[in-house]
Amino acid sequence: xxxxxxxxxxxxxxxxxxxxxxxxxxxxxxKLPFITMSDGPVGLRTERTGEDGKNYTLPAVAYPSIxxxxxxxxxxxxxxxxxxxxxxxxxxxxELLLAPGVNIKREPRNGRSFEYxxxxxxxxxxxxxxxxxxxxxQGIGVCLKHFCCNNLEYDRLHQTSxxxxxxxxxxxxxxxxxxxxxxxxxxxCSYNRINGEYGSxxxxxxxFLRDECGFDGAIVSDxxxxxxxxxxxxxxxxxxxxxxxxxxxxLADDLAAGNITQSEIDACxxxxxxxxxxxxxxGKGKENKRSEEERVxxxxxxxxxGIVLLKNEGVLPLAPGAKLAVSGIYxxxxxxxxxxxxxxxxVEWKAFTADLPAxxxxxxxxxxxxxxxxxxxxxxxxxxxxxxLLAAARADAAVVCVGTGGGVEFEEGDRETLRLPxxxxxxxLETARQNPNTVVVVFAGAAVDMSFWEDKVAAIIYAGFPGxxxxxxxxxxxxxxxxxxxxxxxxxxxxxxDAPAARAPRTAGVTRYQEGLDVGYRYFxxxxxxxxxxxxxxLSYSEFFYRDLRxxxxxxxxxxxxxxxxxxxxxxxxxxxxxxxxxxxxxxxPRKELKGFSKDFIAAGKxxxxxxxxxxxxxxxxxxxxxxxxxxDGIYEIGIGASVEDIRLTAKVCIQDGKVYIE
Ligand code: BGC
Numbered sequence: 213x214x215x216x217x218x219x220x221x222x223x224x225x226x227x228x229x230x231x232x233x234x235x236x237x238x239x240x241x242x243k244l245p246f247i248t249m250s251d252g253p254v255g256l257r258t259e260r261t262g263e264d265g266k267n268y269t270l271p272a273v274a275y276p277s278i279x280x281x282x283x284x285x286x287x288x289x290x291x292x293x294x295x296x297x298x299x300x301x302x303x304x305x306x307e308l309l310l311a312p313g314v315n316i317k318r319e320p321r322n323g324r325s326f327e328y329x330x331x332x333x334x335x336x337x338x339x340x341x342x343x344x345x346x347x348x349x350q351g352i353g354v355c356l357k358h359f360c361c362n363n364l365e366y367d368r369l370h371q372t373s374x375x376x377x378x379x380x381x382x383x384x385x386x387x388x389x390x391x392x393x394x395x396x397x398x399x400x401c402s403y404n405r406i407n408g409e410y411g412s413x414x415x416x417x418x419x420f421l422r423d424e425c426g427f428d429g430a431i432v433s434d435x436x437x438x439x440x441x442x443x444x445x446x447x448x449x450x451x452x453x454x455x456x457x458x459x460x461x462x463l464a465d466d467l468a469a470g471n472i473t474q475s476e477i478d479a480c481x482x483x484x485x486x487x488x489x490x491x492x493x494x495g496k497g498k499e500n501k502r503s504e505e506e507r508v509x510x511x512x513x514x515x516x517x518g519i520v521l522l523k524n525e526g527v528l529p530l531a532p533g534a535k536l537a538v539s540g541i542y543x544x545x546x547x548x549x550x551x552x553x554x555x556x557x558x559v560e561w562k563a564f565t566a567d568l569p570a571x572x573x574x575x576x577x578x579x580x581x582x583x584x585x586x587x588x589x590x591x592x593x594x595x596x597x598x599x600x601l602l603a604a605a606r607a608d609a610a611v612v613c614v615g616t617g618g619g620v621e622f623e624e625g626d627r628e629t630l631r632l633p634x635x636x637x638x639x640x641l642e643t644a645r646q647n648p649n650t651v652v653v654v655f656a657g658a659a660v661d662m663s664f665w666e667d668k669v670a671a672i673i674y675a676g677f678p679g680x681x682x683x684x685x686x687x688x689x690x691x692x693x694x695x696x697x698x699x700x701x702x703x704x705x706x707x708x709x710d711a712p713a714a715r716a717p718r719t720a721g722v723t724r725y726q727e728g729l730d731v732g733y734r735y736f737x738x739x740x741x742x743x744x745x746x747x748x749x750x751l752s753y754s755e756f757f758y759r760d761l762r763x764x765x766x767x768x769x770x771x772x773x774x775x776x777x778x779x780x781x782x783x784x785x786x787x788x789x790x791x792x793x794x795x796x797x798x799x800x801x802p803r804k805e806l807k808g809f810s811k812d813f814i815a816a817g818k819x820x821x822x823x824x825x826x827x828x829x830x831x832x833x834x835x836x837x838x839x840x841x842x843x844x845d846g847i848y849e850i851g852i853g854a855s856v857e858d859i860r861l862t863a864k865v866c867i868q869d870g871k872v873y874i875e
Contacts, residue, residue, distance in 0.1 A: 253311035255559030280518035280676035282701035287342040294346020318363040326553040326657025330701040331732025337390025351498030357400035372405035375725035381834035392425035415447035512681025521696040529692025537603035540613035555623025571687035615655030630661035697785035699750035734802035749855035754784030758860035777819035
């Protein structure tokens with residue numbers, strides 16, 4: 213098909229550089245095959261036009277949000293979710309999935325945080341890489357997004373992310389670089405500008421992808437992100453989406469005027485042809501790996517591993533047969549958007565399965581339920597709320613379900629605050645006054661400020677947006693059938709203003725990334741700023757003991773090898789985190805940075821030996837003097853932690869002239 217390029221007219225080549233409509237590449241009136249694209253990252257969002265001419269979103273399997281997936285720290289599960297989505301896509305005739313988003317969670321209030329993996333580039337990159345391997349391994353292409361520095365929704369079409377080169381390389385480019393190892397077939401540009409350049413015209417970044425990361429796919433615009441089609445094509449943006457006549461006219465006029473050459477247009481057209489050909493070939497002979505029922509089961513398993521237990525003063529798991537007072541509309545919402553973020557990543561659930569009271573009753577508990585309160589308001593006047601409190605007073609334990617939802621966390625807007633609405637905070641505090649065994653379950657897409665009530669309750673579970681299998685997964689955790697094993701992929705600060713990014717000046721059109729490398733835990737940890745729950749934190753019903761750290765080399769790679777022992781009577785999974793920090797560095801470096809991780813199942817009373825590789829990049833920084841990655845001679849500390857604040861084992865290595873000496 214690539215040879216077709218020579219048989220296409222100049223006008224046809226220009227048409228190829230533009231979508232046919234909202235979701236397809238142009239087939240040049242049947243001369244070429246076309247490809248069908250669709251959102252989204254956690255469930256298909258395909259549309260159908262009804263008899264009334266309106267567009268309707270077709271129901272699909274709704275997986276947990278990307279944030280919940282990231283909280284699982286389980287690469288195999290990320291791959292499984294990718295495979296499931298590929299099967300869903302195939303069922304709908306979709307060949308290109310507009311996902312995953314790997315932007316860094318720089319500002320906890322970002323309205324799209326629920327769509328992104330982490331504040332850490334290694335965790336984001338590694339989990340997304342596994343997801344991409346899953347999708348593409350099953351014959352469907354991905355479109356990695358949004359390249360790059362799309363870290364806030366505020367004025368997203370205009371603002372410029374003002375960020376220095378080292379920070380770009382070490383933090384914001386890095387997840388894209390890692391995912392490129394999985395050979396994504398396409399990348400979507402961002403809406404915002406990067407150091408003044410529109411995402412669609414960001415030649416420097418596109419060259420980085422193509423020349424340094426080995427990216428050999430097509431670059432697609434975010435929907436409506438193209439300003440100047442000629443400038444975008446010259447920068448290397450191949451497909452403008454969705455269809456728009458203005459862009460094509462601009463290209464034709466500029467070609468005639470000599471502002472763009474035929475070979476520049478050919479280069480883009482060639483990549484579009486290659487994308488179509490590649491996707492057709494990838495999909496050939498591929499069959500679904502899982503039935504739809506099995507995919508729903510995967511969604512539930514991912515939720516079960518991504519839900520994070522943040523606090524437990526002994527009330528969990530709930531005693532068998534206990535009398536429970538469940539409250540809050542999130543336990544049994546009448547709309548699924550209480551349990552998911554809004555915008556292009558929103559999924560129309562295939563089946564309505566959000567009923568925590570029923571899931572708990574089915575597990576043998578005596579359950580009373582009162583909606584009592586919703587997102588902003590007390591439900592059905594105060595009587596309901598009082599009934600909920602009386603039920604709490606009578607019960608063995610109270611389960612208060614609070615959260616945000618698509619009305620609060622969505623594309624095109626940021627959260628005003630990390631605090632929950634006043635009515636929800638009051639409900640928590642008043643319930644806790646009635647029952648000392650109050651468990652709070654939070655349904656949200658990113659960090660929540662819990663500091664006003666955290667110390668008043670017995671247990672806290674961060675359920676995130678857990679998708680269709682979420683309530684069953686949650687009930688399994690509450691009852692102890694599943695041992696919680698998620699850990700936070702972002703810091704939960706004590707105060708929303710604590711993160712330097714939240715305080716950085718945002719003048720008209722410019723967002724200054726003046727905190728540099730100090731994003732997320734890199735700031736809190738390096739500057740000893742206390743947080744509510746640190747990055748990488750999450751509890752289990754088991755207890756794990758870390759021991760016997762050894763460093764060994766094999767070729768250029770250093771391995772950290774250590775033993776994690778389950779010293780409890782319950783089987784469980786533990787996520788162990790490997791951090792590296794340079795001692796007395798010459799250039800600024802955060803105190804420690806995540807460079808590897810492992811999630812391991814460990815049977816009660818047993819131990820596993822974990823081995824995590826640390827390649828050169830684990831020690832390197834971006835040298836702005838030399839414009840390249842560099843490992844400084846010096847001493848490095850390797851810390852093995854249960855969270856960034858809970859380092860259990862340490863060892864040091866000395867690096868001299870690129871050689872590693874174990875201290
Ligand atoms: C979003 C993309 C999405 C696209 C198509 C844009 O508004 O930023 O993430 O894939 O719409 O729905």
